[in-house]
Amino acid sequence: MPTTSNPAIRNLLTLDGAVAPAAPGASRAAPAAADRPITLDDIVVKTVAVLGVLVVSAFLTAFLGLAFLALPAVVVGLGLGIYLAVRPRPSAALTLLYATAQGIVLGAATQFFDALQPGVGTRAVIGTGCLFAGMLAAYRTRAVRVSAKATRWAVGTVCGLVVLFLADLVASWGFGVDLGLREGGGLAIAVSAVAIAAASYFLLVEFEAANRFLQSGASHRWAWYVAFGLVMTLVWLYWEILRLLSYLRWW
Template sequence: MRTSSNPVFRQLSGNGQGGYAGFGYQGQQQTGYGYPSAPPTAADRPMTIDDVVTKTAATLGTTVVVGGLSAAFLPPGVALLGAIVGLVLALIISFRQSTNPALILAYAAAEGVFLGAITKVIDYLVPGVAVQAVIGTVVVFATMLVVYRTGAVKVTPRLTKWIIGATMGAFALIVLNLLMSFFGLNLGVRGNGPLAIIVSLVFIGIAAFNLLLDFDQADRAIRAGAPARFAWFIAFGLMVTLVWLYVEILNLLAQLQRN
């Protein structure tokens, strides 16, 4: 199985005898007499596309609702708190490959606080940009879903390697720029200017192609018979990509309208 460039999905590969992604699902386990030892629970039944859709909708809905409340009632300063909490939860969920709904919804809520706060600030500076960013994110998501479903772009090992490398490079650049800013240095990849706009466009493209890999991982998990509870983990992975995509589109639109 190929590995996604999304950090959440990198360890999601079937291992033949151990089930999918270490969750150990192999259908009903047989006793020594050839009979099922116990019927699978609802959480252990094979995952379906409906499971992915409903869990993703619940996760995304939590982010949207909390984001709206954050923008309406919380001070902009909570953006940093939301970002830190979201990062910590993301690392915990990723390394543990957790399918705990409470943990994943907590991550969605933290991201809602973060996104709501930064959206409030940017939309104040550039009125109307928030709605445009939401529409842009939806359009990119729908477009990449159509591209994947129609097979217009095949998720091949070569493409996967390119996207993984591009994603790692993008995050390395973001971290480097952040570290340099602590010393009063600006690489020009954020803020206003032609270079910042180009970087934002490239990042949006990388995030969009990450969606292809996320769709492919969900498709493969379903075909591999992953347990239904694993849909929560896939929903989390999609949210990681969508948060990045929205932030980059919001940043790009703000730059274009302020120039």
């Protein structure tokens, strides 16, 4: 069964109360009474809490004009993302801090794009919610299955997108050359569409990873880590939808 390629839930490590899923028929030691196993309610409650912090942070950033905090928030969010990827841990404080930082970034970005095209932020939120609901329904009904082959293709796609964006950054800053990824042309729209498709697929991978946590007997504290991975993917999905909608105003 494939694990998530999102570094937030990439491995089910035997760390701090979490255990890797046992093979069928394998015995597992019962968790201590004081450290009960994770449940679906734990995951839902923690994910809603993290999303709530992100939304409040984004709203306050836009409402109070705190866009000047976006750059430090980018640094904090990136740092926390890398740290939690390298050293997985079920930390409520770090997860909520990550959500706060990402909320500031998304709030500032939404305010910027909304000034160019009023209502684009609302449409991006609706689009993200619809895709999330659709992918969850697809996962629950097994209409789309998470396979190792499809996941490898998705990971390869993401790696290609990262290389493309880095090349655009180097070409723009180093040589003053525009590769056409940020001006709303056909290439920019195609790249955003591919990124949205990849992010949507990774939602399936995150659902699968969350399900493996449920089956593994991991500590309930790891619900914060599952929430972190889900929110990380949702932030990526929202950002790509926002960019795509901003491009479409030129058409």
